[in-house]
Amino acid sequence: MAEPALLEPSIDPATRKIGVRNVTAVNAAGTRTTVQVRDYPPIFTDEPASLGGTNTAPSPLETVLVALVGCDGVIINGVAKAMGFSYAGVAFRAEAQIDVRGPKGVPGIRPYFETTTIDIILYTDEPPARVEQLKKNVEFRCPVMNLLRAADVALTAHWSVKPAAQFTGEGSGEGNGAAAQS
Numbered sequence: 001m002a003e004p005a006l007l008e009p010s011i012d013p014a015t016r017k018i019g020v021r022n023v024t025a026v027n028a029a030g031t032r033t034t035v036q037v038r039d040y041p042p043i044f045t046d047e048p049a050s051l052g053g054t055n056t057a058p059s060p061l062e063t064v065l066v067a068l069v070g071c072d073g074v075i076i077n078g079v080a081k082a083m084g085f086s087y088a089g090v091a092f093r094a095e096a097q098i099d100v101r102g103p104k105g106v107p108g109i110r111p112y113f114e115t116t117t118i119d120i121i122l123y124t125d126e127p128p129a130r131v132e133q134l135k136k137n138v139e140f141r142c143p144v145m146n147l148l149r150a151a152d153v154a155l156t157a158h159w160s161v162k163p164a165a166q167f168t169g170e171g172s173g174e175g176n177g178a179a180a181q182s
Contacts, residue, residue, distance in 0.1 A: 005136045007082050032056055051100065061113065065094040068118060071144040076122070079137045087124035088164035094118045096153075115154040122159065123167035135159050
């Protein structure tokens, strides 16, 4: 292994194993799209009224942030299990900036995020060296985080640790104070 902090892969690295994901969607000539994923109830995307939408669902770019925090949650769990790392929970806050001229067709302006910040509050009593190992492995393995970085989005991950006993599991409110609003 090139870096000692990285865990060994949990799959045979010599055997290619392709995972296929697919969704279907319909859009009735507006900003709201109905999306079907596997056998789950439909999910929706829309745009805020300020961008010409009907504001009935998260925007497609907000769902990218949903994917980022959800993916990090899954990867943290998998890495923690592989390490025998104990934690009570994790809270996230993600924010991204986009120059809205890009999706409106201005040449030379990217039509996607310029920057993304994710605040990750890990509730654990593990020592700092183990937290750092978990962090390195999560950032190495998270598909959505790496997808954003490969698209040249300036992605910053701020990790902080709180005692495991402080985790309340009270939903998304846990991470709201982790970074200043802009």
